[in-house]
Amino acid sequence: MRIAVFCSGSGTNLEAMVNAQKRGDIKAEIALVVSDVAGCFALKRAEKAGIKALVVERKKFSSGKEFESEILKSLQKEKVDLVVLAGYMRLLSADFIKEYRNKILNIHPALLPSFKGTHGIKDALEYGVKITGPTVHFVTEDMDAGPIILQSAVTVAEDDTEETLAESIHKEEHKIYPRAVQLFIEGRLKIEGSRVRIL
Amino acid sequence: MRIAVFCSGSGTNLEAMVNAQKRGDIKAEIALVVSDVAGCFALKRAEKAGIKALVVERKKFSSGKEFESEILKSLQKEKVDLVVLAGYMRLLSADFIKEYRNKILNIHPALLPSFKGTHGIKDALEYGVKITGPTVHFVTEDMDAGPIILQSAVTVAEDDTEETLAESIHKEEHKIYPRAVQLFIEGRLKIEGSRVRIL
Numbered sequence: 452m453r454i455a456v457f458c459s460g461s462g463t464n465l466e467a468m469v470n471a472q473k474r475g476d477i478k479a480e481i482a483l484v485v486s487d488v489a490g491c492f493a494l495k496r497a498e499k500a501g502i503k504a505l506v507v508e509r510k511k512f513s514s515g516k517e518f519e520s521e522i523l524k525s526l527q528k529e530k531v532d533l534v535v536l537a538g539y540m541r542l543l544s545a546d547f548i549k550e551y552r553n554k555i556l557n558i559h560p561a562l563l564p565s566f567k568g569t570h571g572i573k574d575a576l577e578y579g580v581k582i583t584g585p586t587v588h589f590v591t592e593d594m595d596a597g598p599i600i601l602q603s604a605v606t607v608a609e610d611d612t613e614e615t616l617a618e619s620i621h622k623e624e625h626k627i628y629p630r631a632v633q634l635f636i637e638g639r640l641k642i643e644g645s646r647v648r649i650l
Numbered sequence: 651m652r653i654a655v656f657c658s659g660s661g662t663n664l665e666a667m668v669n670a671q672k673r674g675d676i677k678a679e680i681a682l683v684v685s686d687v688a689g690c691f692a693l694k695r696a697e698k699a700g701i702k703a704l705v706v707e708r709k710k711f712s713s714g715k716e717f718e719s720e721i722l723k724s725l726q727k728e729k730v731d732l733v734v735l736a737g738y739m740r741l742l743s744a745d746f747i748k749e750y751r752n753k754i755l756n757i758h759p760a761l762l763p764s765f766k767g768t769h770g771i772k773d774a775l776e777y778g779v780k781i782t783g784p785t786v787h788f789v790t791e792d793m794d795a796g797p798i799i800l801q802s803a804v805t806v807a808e809d810d811t812e813e814t815l816a817e818s819i820h821k822e823e824h825k826i827y828p829r830a831v832q833l834f835i836e837g838r839l840k841i842e843g844s845r846v847r848i849l
């Protein structure tokens with residue numbers, strides 16, 4: 452099985468995947484890193500790990516469709532079976548999702564369905580929840596609403612800032628995201644309606 | 651400090667309060683049990699624990715206002731400082747809440763702000779979350795939206811039914827609800843906007 456990891460930033464979840472693969476906790480090839488941001492740190496991590504990396508910048512294409520079709524072409528060329536979004540800051544179109552139906556995973560830094568959107572950590576902290584944590588889910592057309600694969604609970608400490616809370620959540624992300632990927636690889640994720648049964 | 655516990659059903663959280671008080675984990679008097687349902691099991695628990703119980707049935711009053719005013723009269727007579735909702739299935743009016751501003755606690759069987767409303771356990775299970783759990787919060791005019799005091803994480807097991815999940819959640823409720831009450835009694839809950847700081 453061949454995996455593509457999509458990144459836009461520092462790529463700490465990519466790093467977690469690479470490490471899990473080295474340890475043998477992910478039994479598949481990370482065949483490709485795709486980034487929409489030239490020069491982002493995730494690309495350096497890919498280079499260091501010897502993973503083929505592809506930069507596809509939206510501004511180089513006249514439409515979102517052409518932009519995505521360039522990415523899809525590369526995925527097909529690399530025979531990618533699973534797309535792992537790891538801090539990829541761009542929404543995928545319905546057409547793209549259709550091409551990889553139930554084969555795209557994402558991680559969100561809050562316990563979905565709470566605190567959807569791009570500020571899951573800040574929003575949870577400001578709301579005042581005492582428990583939060585990351586969610587790995589299948590990507591569907593509705594943002595942050597796809598079937599949930601794994602979640603992990605993180606206790607909000609009294610003196611947590613957005614930074615310290617983010618650190619605690621990311622630590623859990625780096626545990627559950629590789630685990631979810633390996634469950635996918637083993638064919639143990641069965642989607643039943645909005646629920647995921649782990650076989 | 652004197653507490654009133656409001657119930658409509660079996661009163662397991664009332665029982666948890668009574669036990670916590672016996673153990674010395676709640677250092678206050680449970681002065682009154684109020685129920686809107688004649689003959690509910692919570693009333694039997696109150697009787698067994700030797701707590702004064704009051705049945706106030708809505709149908710005996712021509713308006714919600716008169717119904718609540720009967721309850722408020724009893725709370726004032728008993729010099730109640732804190733109202734603890736424990737499976738009380740009736741919404742309190744804004745007027746009632748104003749009388750006991752920041753002195754009414756409720757417990758909800760889901761990790762708020764997820765799964766508000768009367769089917770928090772079923773809704774979470776059907777959504778397919780992997781982590782849920784109870785929330786103790788201050789009661790405000792907006793249902794299930796008051797400042798959060800304590801939450802506890804419960805892992806949803808693969809084979810959980812609504813019944814088994816409810817059992818796991820109630821077990822956590824019986825731990826965190828008495829703890830939240832004692833924090834209130836000790837004056838350690840400081841509301842700051844929508845957040846509760848525990849001093």
